[in-house]
Amino acid sequence: MEIQDASVTFDMERGESRVLDDVTMDIDRGEILGVVGESGSGKSMFASALLDAVVEPGQLTGSITYNPAGEESVDVLDLSDEELRRLRWEKISMVFQGAMSSFDPTMTIGAQFRETLQAHDADREEGMERARGILADLYLDPERVLEAFPHELSGGMSQRALIALSLILEPDVLVMDEPTAALDLLMQRSIIALLDTLQDEYDLTMVFISHDLELVSELADRIAVMYAFEMVEVASANDIITESKHPYTRSLINATPNLDTPVEAMRPIEGEAPDPVSVPEGCSYVSRCPMADSKCTADDPPLYDAESGHRSACHYWERVEDEIPLSLTEYANDGAAGSGPDVSVDRTDDDPVVRLDDLEVHFEEDQGFVEGLFEEARTVQAVDGVSLDVYENDVVALVGESGCGKTTLGKTAIGAQKPTGGSVNYHGQDIWAAKAGGDDVDVPWSEIRRSLQIIHQDPGSALTPHKTVKSTLERPLKIWEPDLSAHDREARIYGMLERVGMKPAEDYANRYPHQLSGGEKQRVALIRALLMNPDLILADEAVSALDVSLRVDMMDLLLDLQDQFDTSFLFISHNLSNARYLAKKTGGRIGIMYLGELVEIGPAEEVLENPSHPYTKVLKWATANLDPAESTVERPPLREIDVPDPVDPPTGCRFHTRCPEAREVCTERSPSLEPSDDNSRAACFRSDPDHAYWDSAPLSGGDFTGLGEGATRSDASSD
Secondary structure, eight states: OOEEEEEEEEEETEEEEEEEEEEEEEOOOOOOEEEEOOOSSSHHHHHHHTTTTTTTEEEEEEEEEEETSOOOOOEGOOOHHHHHHHHHHHTTEEOOOOSHHHHTTSSHHHHHHHHHHHHTTTTTHHHHHHHHHHHTTTTOHHHHHHHHGGGGGGGGHHHHHHHHTTTTTOOOOEEESTTTTSSHHHHHHHHHHHHHHHHHHHTTTEEEEESHHHHHHHHEEEEEEEETOOOEEEEEEHHHHHHSSSSSHHHHHHHHHHHHSSGGGGGOOSOOOOOTTSSSSTTTTTTOOOOOHHHHHHHOOOOOEEEETTEEEOOTTTTHHHOOOOOHHHHHHHTTTOOOOOOOOOOTSOOEEEEEEEEEEEEOOOOOHHHHHSSOOOOOEEEEEEEEEOOOTTTEEEEEOTTTSHHHHHHTTSSSSSSSEEEEEETTTTHHHHHHHOOOOOOHHHHHHHEEEOSSHHHHHHHTTSSSSHHHHHHHHHOOOOTTTHHHHHHHHHHHHHHTOOOSSSHHHTTOGGOOOOHHHHHHHHHHHTTOSSEEEESSSTTTSSSSHHHHHHHHHHHHHHHHHHHHHHEEEHHHHHHHHHHHHOOEEEEEEEETTEEEEEHHHHHHHHHOOOHHHHHHSSSSSSTTTTOOOOSSSSSSSSSOOOSSHHHHHHHHTTTOOGGGGGGTTTOOOOOOOSSOOOOGGGGOSSSSGSOOOOOSSSSSTTOOOOOOOTHHHHH
């Protein structure tokens, strides 16, 4: 495909909004082109432009040419509606970010495959046979998936089914717009490996759009970096990571949380991207660039040919490597990738702020009226037998896949969810006994409720849209500190806004949520929790909705405020890199959860450098690596990709159905959480060199054969 001077504009009351700005780009036959950039940089608009699918009233101008092999070139912007409809499925297909919103919820997956084939006059019998083959290639049970409704599939299964649907008519080009953004890292990495295989098998040209540079770098042949609605750098994936020649690209790499760089070397990008209505006349990155001068302000840089196939929209691309060193390369050359003191200490003699003892949270699945008459409600074992202590000024980062029980455990820890078994104590007081009241209560419920706070994953939905920031933040002060005067409340709110960098405070205080960026909304949610002077804050995926360039900044802010307020954090994440950053900087711990159980916990470096549980090793494999020397697209080290149903968890060790190290004894017995290193504990038989595990037969079968064999008894001390 050839894209020449493609622009997309929207007429708005406050002026013309240019959301794609004179983009020129060739997409080579058979390549995988990765397109990366922050939210709002124009990535999705670029994808829509490729199919002439810009929504009205957007205006797409320029030239987009599709060159099919052995056929005449096609001017995409000159096609009739019918010609365009056929091109979009038969020649160029698209996979959108939200699989659930891409399927019709009232039809089975199979019916939607057949509908697509019929709409394009394709042979339905032959097409459905091809669909079964593609679904099998994606490690799905074809018959089960085709007979299911969308809501009956997990997120990962839905996304793979959507990929299969996009390939049903054997297109030449597959455009994927954030296809893995809503998935766990393990499923993301698995799909990346599957796409790499599909690209070869189906002879595809692919455009893969994402905000995760480290994920794209493992799959793409070339990467195009977008900033402020234009391409600012284009090069091979390896050159982008190791020899990038644009200040933004290098700053983005340095800001990306990863497992390879010391935490003290990661730095956020200061400032914000420009408004599409008022993009600067010169370089669009000028307000954030440490190298900017008067030339950058006056002249918009073209895409200079820096080297063969490497282009950079920077006047000073030759100086970039010297003036903005890459922390990844710098520390790798120094041999210090694991540097930084491990400040973790044993705190088991301290009195915990919150103690969870043999905690259980079981739910009955919702049933319809008819189902309730004929079937017993099924029980979801969301949390099952977890014990955990959180100390004063502590950080515990819980990591695991969706549905593993992280959020349920966190909400139970702060008194937002009642357990069905075990106990939750705040400074020795059972919090549910305190809520019930009675003569033997030492700490009243009101104090507990105020001391245990939460920051939700999505700050947009956590803030009332019709209230200003000031009104939102006044509410808890009015409830908990009614004696404060209006002037004192205002002073405290303004002080907190300034403390988190929202200046001028008076301006931000009078804004509504829709007038704030994602990072600013998250700051307001953080302030609301801190106004209570809590002992513990549950931060539920508090940075996952932010761009990678903002995550380090937000995590630094959390830790700065922890020092000022002596607050502990229970941090929920599906991202090991984020968990490592927080736990490593504070001497905290990382806890790994799987199907309702805590399977490993310990200091960050012990858990990540020498993981004792196979699931922890799998999560580490799933964490994309920025270092090209360490980055490979390979099959998942799993026996099966999909997580078992939490309603009917496997017997014995719950991970045995997916574990590459599983043996027969793992199907029969459930391991307990035992010490594996000085400060770590793991629930795996392999930690004990004398366990019956070593004399048990390895399991066979599963999606990936040949895994899980060859472990030796000596591995118990070294693995």
